[in-house]
Amino acid sequence: LGFSSKDDGTYWMQWEDFCQFWGYVGCVDFGISIFSLKPPLMPDADRLSPLKSCLLGCCRFWCLCHGARYLFLSHEASDEHIERT
Numbered sequence: 756l757g758f759s760s761k762d763d764g765t766y767w768m769q770w771e772d773f774c775q776f777w778g779y780v781g782c783v784d785f786g787i788s789i790f791s792l793k794p795p796l797m798p799d800a801d802r803l804s805p806l807k808s809c810l811l812g813c814c815r816f817w818c819l820c821h822g823a824r825y826l827f828l829s830h831e832a833s834d835e836h837i838e839r840t
Contacts, residue, residue: 784832784833785832786829786830786831786832787825787828787829787830788825788826788829788830788831789822789825789826789829791825792816792821792822792825794808794809794811794812795808795811795812795815796808
């Protein structure tokens with residue numbers, strides 16, 4: 756499994772312990788569409804932040820196909836609620 760003892764944010768818990776301490780696991784389903792695209796955030800202290808944000812946003816939209824993906828592969832969030840058993 757490639758275990759390393761360094762602090763990399765990975766957390767492990769036995770299934771029995773998980774069931775003892777947690778009785779519910781929630782999952783958030785949110786919609787993704789062309790209207791959910793936002794420009795990247797940049798630090799306010801940098802005077803070039805608006806330009807960097809615009810360039811990075813355009814690069815993601817056009818070069819990484821975020822625009823086409825969000826437009827054609829959109830996902831509507833479900834209104835379904837699953838009750839705990």
